Amino acid sequence: MYTKKFEIRWSDLDANRxxxxxxxxxxxxHTRMGFLMENGFGHKQLSHYNLGPIxxxxxxxxxxxxxxxxxxxxxxxxxxxxxxGMYFEFIxxxxxxxxxxxxxxxxxxxxxxxxxxxxxxxxQELFNKLDITPKSKTFRTLTKEDTRKYxxxxxxxxxxxxxxx
Numbered sequence: 001m002y003t004k005k006f007e008i009r010w011s012d013l014d015a016n017r018x019x020x021x022x023x024x025x026x027x028x029x030h031t032r033m034g035f036l037m038e039n040g041f042g043h044k045q046l047s048h049y050n051l052g053p054i055x056x057x058x059x060x061x062x063x064x065x066x067x068x069x070x071x072x073x074x075x076x077x078x079x080x081x082x083x084x085g086m087y088f089e090f091i092x093x094x095x096x097x098x099x100x101x102x103x104x105x106x107x108x109x110x111x112x113x114x115x116x117x118x119x120x121x122x123x124q125e126l127f128n129k130l131d132i133t134p135k136s137k138t139f140r141t142l143t144k145e146d147t148r149k150y151x152x153x154x155x156x157x158x159x160x161x162x163x164x165x
Contacts, residue, residue: 001075001076001077001134002031002035002075002076002077002133002134003031003073003074003075003076004027004030004031004034004035004073004074004076005071005072005073005074006027006030006071006072006073006074007071008023008066008067008068008069008070008071008072009068010068012026012068013067013068017067017068018065018066018067019065019066019067019072021060024060024062024094024103024105025058025060027072027074027094028058028074028092028094028105028107030074031074031075031076031092032053032076032090032092032107035076035133036053039129039130039133040125040126040129041053041126041129041130045126049123049126050113050114050115051111051112051113051114051120051122051126052111052112052114053109053110053111053112054109054110054111054112055107055108055109056108056109056110056147057106057107057108057150058105058106058107059105059106059107060103060104060105061103061104061105062102062103063100063101063102063103063104064096064100064101064102064103065102066094066096066102066103070096070097071097072094072095072096072097072102073094073095074092074093074094074095075091075092075093075094075095076090076091076092076134077090077091077133077134077135077136077139078090078091078130078133078134078135078136078139079091079106079135079136079138079139079140080108080139080140080141080142080146081130081131081139081141081142082121082141082142082143082144083141084121084122084127085111085121085122085126085127085130085131086110086111086119086120086121086122087108087109087110087142087143087144087146087147088108088109088110088130088142089106089107089108089109089142089146090106090107090109091104091105091106091107091136091138092104092105092107093105108142108146108147110147
């Protein structure tokens, strides 16, 4: 399991004096990008393949408050990967200094071809690196249908709605 430790800064707190929602997201994102960079997905490699990671969603479940002065540990495990590496899902858990699980997050994403601006599969070299990532107990092979499991679709405004704004 990949881990990263963080100190809670004053700017990480919200009006309730506990860790702000945005700080949870930033810590998890920093953990993810740290993991990717340490495992062959740095700017140089992604630039070579003209790839960028994108996030479809992050579902966070909060269990316990985190306060200033208490460091946290964020973990990362691979929870799903498509056969071509196009889709991936990570599980993050955030633990306080006593080992209490304060939050958990399911994050699903993909890779985008930065020139074509379309989703793309991973080159075999990068797929092999991602495929050996520590896997969760619930790891599964992802399909395109998994990216739509919540049934969310865009709801555009009509011309009349736009004009009334």
